[in-house]
Amino acid sequence: MKYIFFDSSSIISLTQTNMLFLLEKLKSKEIKFCISKAVYDEIILPGQENYQFGWSSEQIAACIESGLIEVLELEEKEQKDYDLVDEQVNSIFSTKFGPIQILQKGELETIILLKRFKEKKLFSIDELITREIIDDPRKLKDIVERRYKTQLFLDEKKLKQFVDYVSDIKVVRSVDLVAYSFGKNLFAKYSKKSEHLLKSLLYALKDSGCAVLHEEIDKYAAEPH
Amino acid sequence: MVKLISSKERKKTCDLIQQQILNENGVPLKKISNNIASEAILTNDKNLMYFSYLPYILYKILTQPHLLHSPRWRSNKKIILDYVDSLETKELTDYVDRVMYFIGMFKTIDRDLYYYIKNIFEKAKVKKASYCYEHGQSINQTLSLTDANRIELMHYLNNSKINFEVGKDIISEKVAIIEDFFK
Structure with missing residues (x-):
């Protein structure tokens, strides 16, 4: 089995451009399309409250209903990994005022779920920051450092731990x-x-x-x- | 940096905002708004982020001649000044509610101004969210700090500077990954 996980940005882009039908065409017995429960909450719940999201949410909900996209939740034992990675990635960069929160539940849960599978897997992310923190965090540091009006510190140890942890996760858009x-x-x-x-x-x-x-x-x- | 957590510094900022309203000089308010937003990012403080929307909204109002020339402007100006004055004594933890109160305040007083403020408020959230994103925070993190609309933010970020600065040609790498995956 092979897995493609989507974050909210990527699945919303496909939905808004009427390209969700591609998943049907790309799906095979050995390919599964998945989102994490947190990503589900990010894209489906706002659609119930906000008309601007409503139609996109409906389309994604239909794909879930039909089994085209599967929603996966963390198992209890994975929660420990989640907490660990949360602490790790969200303190890679800090200022003298404290650590900078970079990733949130949706991205973190997906990373942990991707680690669950040893087979081939992809993480589809359309936004730049999450992609860069997995693909090339050092470059990201150089760019964002200029924007902070205070010195940005990089925790090399945590960066290395995170880079090692996500090394088998391939990111696409x-x-x-x-x-x-x-x-x-x-x-x-x-x-x-x-x-x-x-x-x-x-x-x-x-x-x-x-x-x-x-x-x-x-x-x-x-x-x- | 990071002074606004203290009530004394917040009072100073409110005085500065009031001064610009009195002088009907909107331009400095934009900078004040960005400074507050920077602190909100550093401290991951949603209340401060909401506080930053206020000078941004006021900056937009003060640069709109049709609002300043409206017959209601004199009384609106007084209401705004009183509101900013009242903010000085409020706890920082109340700022989300206080700013929401400001948005709704004109609903019954001046419908035109109310709709203008409402639109600018949404725009302010997206602007500040983009500012957070450029500071290296993921879309989800920026949304949680700013309450911006995800879809509007994604459209807005498409042309943000950081996409051009960090972006690089990664096609060969991505094509190889995808071809290997579907092999």
């Missing part, structure tokens, strides 16, 4: 999944002008909040994979 799907002809019915279509799809995701550069979209369009 909705644009990467869509570009791959495009290469597999999953959008074939829409248009023959393929470069234009691919760019349109990727820009739609960018406009929905996926952190992707214009250059990357151009590159994907020039060499579809």
Whole structure:
């Protein structure tokens, strides 16, 4: 079995751009799409209170109802890991006033759930900060340091522990999944002008909040994979 | 930095805000708002973050000639000054409620101003959330600190500076990961 976990940003981007149907096409007997309970709470509950989220929440809820997306909860023994990683990652950076909280329940729960599985697994994240803290935390430190009006401290030991902990977690974005799907002809019915279509799809995701550069979209369009 | 936890410093800030309202000079309020937001980020304090919305809203009001030229402006100005004055004596832990009270206060007094403030309040939350995000906090963390609307924030962040600064071409790496996964 292989697993793709989504954080809220990524599943919302796919929903808002009408691309949730891809999950149906990409799903196979050996691929499962999952979200954590906290991510479920982040995307479904606001939809019950806020019209702006309502339609997106309904669509995601239908995917859960049909079994296309599975909601997973932490087991009791995983709660200890959660607390440990929470403490670790949320004190990697600090100022003289105390540690800086970077990740919250949704992202943390997903990281712990991903660790549950030894098989191939992906974490689909569209927002930059969570992706960078897993992919390249040092670069993130250099950038954010300039923004704090006080000195930013990096706890090397905790950073190393966290980097080691997440080393087997591969991060992708909705644009990467869509570009791959495009290469597999999953959008074939829409248009023959393929470069234009691919760019349109990727820009739609960018406009929905996926952190992707214009250059990357151009590159994907020039060499579809 | 990090002074506003003390009531003395909050009083100073309120006095500064009142001064700008009296002079009808909105521009310095933007900076005051950013300074308060910076402290809110450092201390992870939602009440302070809400406090930062107030000078931002007032900055927007004071830069809108149609609001300043409205026949109601004189009485609105007095109401706002009294409100800021009352804030000086409030506990920091009440600021979320106090700012919400400010938003609702004009509902029955000046409907136009009420809707304007309501819109600007939503905008302020997204602006400050983006400010938090640029300080290296995840979207969820910024949402919890600011109460911004997730979808509006995601749209807004699309063109935020940090996406261009930190962003790099990671396509080759991501393509290899995905192809290996679906193999």
